[in-house]
Amino acid sequence: MLAISEKNIKVVTNGHVTSPIGFSAGGVHCGLRRSKLDFGWIHSEVPAATAGVYTLNTFEAPPLKVTKASIAKEKKIQTIVVNSAIANSCTGKQGMDDALQMQQLAATQMGVKLDHVAVTSTGVIGVTLPMEKIRQGISSMNEPENYSAEKFETAILTTDTVTKHVAIQFEIDGKTITIGGAAKGSGMIHPNMATMLSFITTDAQVDPDSLQNALREVTNKTFNMITVDGDTSTNDMVLVLANGCQNNDTLSENHPQWPLFVHALRVVSENLAKQIARDGEGATKLVEVQVKGAASEKVASQVGKAVISSNLVKTAVYGADPNWGRIVCAVGYSEQPIDPDKVCVSLGHIDVVKNGLPLEFDELEGKKYLEQEQVKLIVDLQDGSAEATAWGCDLSYEYVKINASYRT
Incomplete structure (x- = not known):
């Protein structure tokens, strides 16, 4: 964990993507990899205002297209599902059908609206998903023993050597706001969205359009400023979910403490970005x-x-x-x-x-x-x-x- 030293911001010891109120996460082994965890999820108790930024690679993978379309409809997500090992990229109509089926299965399993499910995949390009294994992973999402932030962080990894996570707290409207994050990324990392999956959660109440503006601003100074090898992938994205469970006054550009929220979002993003850069494939420095x-x-x-x-x-x-x-x-x-x-x-x-x-x-x-x-x-x-x-x-x-x- 890279050090954080910021005024008005407290680091949550062993903080994770589930540190904010109302979020849970988990992971299982469903058979996409030989033995490692390979299917993970994040779930919010309520639909969360959501912002996203995406890879600039022209070859957008089906999961990314499905997620972008869902967020565009209501700007809300409640459940994120992630598989590693297979990117479901350059897979044509079959790949799109599989991504949509993955979304439908997760929505049914978790009892949420179809468009409130984000689908993400990472791994080898040009291979279709073995959907029977994906179904097995999704069917495990309600089993308590599969829940932990650590399992989620492990399940999303590919060539990474370590999990990447951080959480911080700060005061807004007299309430303790928490922002947590998890990420994967080790190779195919380059400026302009880079290639990664990064998931950031907060229990703050945030206007979705303002959240999108903040994420774009922060991404340009953090995730878009890292590189490992000059390659930008087909799948990867950063998503921020704000579920409002702290019941603060809605944050937007008009809120007097908006600059503090944006700064805190940047602190989390920069920390995750630096963790990704440090864990570059074969990196020593x-x-x-x-x-x-x-x-x-x-x-x-x-x-x-x-x-x-x-x-x-x-x-x-x-x-x-x-x-x-x-x-x-x-x-x-x-x-x-x-x-x-x-x-x-x-x-x-x-x-x-x-x-x-x-x-x-x-x-x-x-x-x-x-x-x-x-x-x-x-x-x-x-x-x-x-x-x-x-x-x-x-x-x-x-x-x-x-x-x-x-x-x-």
Whole structure:
């Protein structure tokens, strides 16, 4: 769990997606994988206002299409079902029929409206779902022994090495509001929605349109600022459910504490995004790229994405090679209006470039810094006051090994 240090926000010890009032979750093994849990769900006691952001990959998987269509109707979801191992992507009419059947079975099992069920899948592309196994998983959703946030977090994983979860609390209208989250993601992670499943829950009462606006804003600064390998998947999404069980005054842009809610949502999203980046396939280090002094937030964001996405930068970090030339090169091809004669670069506290020219520094000190588990690369464009931060990981031999044998 990555540390959180924010004013007015309390971290829930061992917090999960079920930490907010009115949410439950669970997971089972239904046979999609050899022995690991492979089918999970989240359920709210009442229909929850829902917002979503989705992959930008043109090949949208049937489960994603079904979920988008359902949310568009009433902007509410009560139950989310997730299977791992098989993405149900590039599966044609059969894949759509299976996603719709999955939604119908879950709605019947949980006693909720059809359009209040979100369907998500993750795993190998181009394989149809064995629906008899999916039916088995859905039939287990009402069995008490299958309920726990930990089981849900485990059931949604693919090549992840750890579960990813967080929960925080803060005060609004004199009530304790909780936001919890769970995510999966390890490979095929890249800016612009990236490739992940991320589920965020809150017991706050929130206007659905305002919730959607907040999620878009927060996603652009968190989930859209991480990369592992430059690939964006066909399935993945971030969903936020607000069930209103705390009975606070409805939150919207007009509420005086709206900025606090948006900030808290960003804290949870950033924490989950960084956990995903750190757990990149074969990764040994979390890499943060901080861009400051930009003419606009767009410039800062694009420069940060260029640096964090560079395979040469990522391999240099893996090898603890303080080769700042790779960072400068990535800044240069970001296609942003920058002045090369103003660019400064630092490896953590070690300044290596000033005004576009190299500085003398201790190579051994630079190597030692890059050997740490968390590495920060700082780029100062000296062209304004805007800034942005991107996160990723190093690129190791293990990444090639994992993906070379993914289906075997």
